[in-house]
Amino acid sequence: MAEKPSVLIIGGLGYIGRFLALHIHKNNLASEVRVVDKVLPQLAWLAPEFEEACAGSKFMQADASREQSLQRIFDRPNGKQWDYVFNCGGETRYSQEDEVYKLRSLELSLAVGREAAKRDVKCFIELSTGMVYKPDSSPSKEQDKLKPWSKIAIFKLQAEEELAKIPGLNLVIVRLSHVYGPYASQWVATALCMARVYQALGSEMKWLWNKHLCTNTVHIDDVTRALWQVAEWHSAGKAKWDSAKMGPTPIFNVVDKGHTTQGTMADLIGDVFGIKTGFQGTIISQFAKIHLHDVVEDVNDEVLGPWAGLLEDAGITKPGPLTPFMEEELIKDTDLSMDGSRLEELVGFKYEKPQINKELLQEVIESYKRMKWWP
Numbered sequence: 001m002a003e004k005p006s007v008l009i010i011g012g013l014g015y016i017g018r019f020l021a022l023h024i025h026k027n028n029l030a031s032e033v034r035v036v037d038k039v040l041p042q043l044a045w046l047a048p049e050f051e052e053a054c055a056g057s058k059f060m061q062a063d064a065s066r067e068q069s070l071q072r073i074f075d076r077p078n079g080k081q082w083d084y085v086f087n088c089g090g091e092t093r094y095s096q097e098d099e100v101y102k103l104r105s106l107e108l109s110l111a112v113g114r115e116a117a118k119r120d121v122k123c124f125i126e127l128s129t130g131m132v133y134k135p136d137s138s139p140s141k142e143q144d145k146l147k148p149w150s151k152i153a154i155f156k157l158q159a160e161e162e163l164a165k166i167p168g169l170n171l172v173i174v175r176l177s178h179v180y181g182p183y184a185s186q187w188v189a190t191a192l193c194m195a196r197v198y199q200a201l202g203s204e205m206k207w208l209w210n211k212h213l214c215t216n217t218v219h220i221d222d223v224t225r226a227l228w229q230v231a232e233w234h235s236a237g238k239a240k241w242d243s244a245k246m247g248p249t250p251i252f253n254v255v256d257k258g259h260t261t262q263g264t265m266a267d268l269i270g271d272v273f274g275i276k277t278g279f280q281g282t283i284i285s286q287f288a289k290i291h292l293h294d295v296v297e298d299v300n301d302e303v304l305g306p307w308a309g310l311l312e313d314a315g316i317t318k319p320g321p322l323t324p325f326m327e328e329e330l331i332k333d334t335d336l337s338m339d340g341s342r343l344e345e346l347v348g349f350k351y352e353k354p355q356i357n358k359e360l361l362q363e364v365i366e367s368y369k370r371m372k373w374w375p
Contacts, residue, residue, distance in 0.1 A: 004031040005122070005235070008074070008082040010064045010112050011089025013037035013044040015184065016127060016176075016223060018054050020086060023224035025053035034082075036073050037089075038063040045321055047183055047371060064089055065108035070115045081119045084231045087112055087126050090159075091152065095327055101155040109159035110166075117169035123234045124163075125227060128175045130216065130253060130338045132157045137214055139259075139339035142175070142251040150329045164249045172234050174227060177255035177338050180356065181220030182367035185321035188217075191265060192365060193324035195273045196375065197303045200310055204276040208288050208295070211263025211279060214337035218256045219353035219360065226254045226349055233347045240346045252347070255338040258355025265356075272361050289333065296328045310375035320373030 007024060011017045012035030024030050033053075037044070041055040062069040074082065089112075090105035109126060116124040131153035133140035148154045160173050180188035198205040230252055233239065241250055258264065262279075270277035280288070288295040303324040311319055343349045353360060368374035 004029060005083035005231075006030060006032040006076070006080070008034050008036065008085045010036050010073075010085065010087045010108075012059075013039055013041060013046070013054060014088050015186070016179065016220070016227075017086070017088035018044075018046065018050050019181070019220045020088065020224045020227055021053040021058070022050055023221075023228065029228060030084075032076070033058050034060055034073075034076075036060045036062050036064060045183075045185075045371070047367070064112050065104060067111060070111060073112075074115055074119060081121055082116075083122045083235070085112065085116045085121050085124045086227060086231075087124070090127075090156070095329055096151065098151065098155075101151055105152070105155045106159050106162070110162055113163045113166050113169055113171070117166045120168065121170065123170050123172060123231045125172050125174060125231055126160065126163055127227075128156045128160055128173050129153050130175050130177045130255065130336050132160070132175060133338070135334035135336075137212065137335050137337055139216075139255075139337045140253070141339045142253055142342055143247070149332065149334045160251075170234065171249050172230055173249060173251040174230060175251065175253050175338070176223065177216035177218045177253075177336060178260075179220055179223055180217055180360075180364065182364055183371065184220070184364060187330065188361070188364060189322050190324060190326060190330075191269060192361070192368075193307060193322050194303055194326070195269045195275060196310065197306045197324055199273045199275050200306060204278060205266075205269065206278050206280050207262050207266055208280050208331055209262065209285055209333045211261060211266060213262045213333065214335035215260055215262055215265060216255045216336050216338050217258065217260040217356045218254050218340075218351075219356070222256065222351050222353055223254055225352070226252070226343060226347075229347050229349050230343070252343045253338045253340045254343060255340040256351055256354050256356070257340070259337075260356055268356065268358055268361055271358050272365070285333075292328055292332070296326050296331065300325055307375075314375035316372060316375060320368070320371055322368060322373050 007030040131150045132148045134145040134147035178187045266277040
């Protein structure tokens with residue numbers, strides 16, 4: 001029987017990195033795992049089930065964007081090279097200065113990509129985002145028009161393009177839709193925190209734009225399974241990959257089959273919280289198109305005070321990573337709409353959680369309660 005692959009996860013304490021490490025650990029998929037992050041496990045809001053998979057001897061604190069850290073990150077005690085390197089690192093916060101994304105995302109990707117190529121790593125998986133596509137309500141396939149619409153996406157696309165030029169890098173790019181699941185602290189978390197505030201205030205929760213705006217999703221468990229299966233597919237010889245038609249670098253969208261829209265989320269959140277949900281009228285939405293900053297500021301002013309009050313009433317003195325604070329970049333009138341059929345057709349991947357539903361959202365809230373983050 002062939003030896004199991006050895007795995008290096010960069011940004012291994014980030015949301016996707018920790019779940020990937022847990023998936024590998026629970027299913028005993030690797031001969032050796034190293035989880036690298038610049039943050040210490042004690043400061044990463046890790047739930048207890050991640051301890052064994054992400055901390056202790058598996059963990060190495062290092063900043064992979066720094067040239068001088070690379071040897072320590074990549075060297076193994078047995079002198080061999082890593083089989084799979086997953087780059088889950090990079091800046092995930094929105095609305096930062098360009099320089100932050102350049103340093104923490106673009107330069108990080110290129111530094112670890114060059115090192116992986118130098119060491120002839122079997123498979124290097126770069127995580128990217130579906131926000132690199134030109135916004136369109138019809139689902140984007142991997143070869144469709146690109147026009148990144150968030151700063152994260154602008155620098156992720158640059159990283160994709162520059163990595164593809166590195167000679168000898170066995171690269172696969174995975175573009176993700178909105179990832180949700182237990183302990184998620186972005187996107188779905190913001191909506192859930194806002195809903196909790198509107199529930200407490202007894203008011204209706206209204207979205208901008210309309211119910212048709214695409215906000216495609218994928219569950220974290222499917223993401224980690226997809227990442228692993230793509231690495232296995234690549235190292236087994238990239239079955240059915242036609243580089244003449246598809247390009248030299250394998251790219252895969254990872255998105256569930258539910259075609260999630262704002263309308264889907266409004267209905268589910270209304271159901272989970274027992275509140276009225278709806279959409280702002282055309283006049284407010286038109287105003288928001290021109291004055292988005294002011295509109296977002298007003299909403300944040302409206303919800304942040306009551307949220308702090310809810311935390312206080314619940315006796316939560318050490319708040320976790322949750323907040324109802326809305327990021328302007330994330331509520332633009334832009335569709336995140338992706339087609340994930342290539343992953344199914346080429347890799348044979350099957351989604352276990354094909355669409356977001358009430359039970360899965362309740363599971364997310366339950367995870368917050370376990371961590372004492374939820375008022």
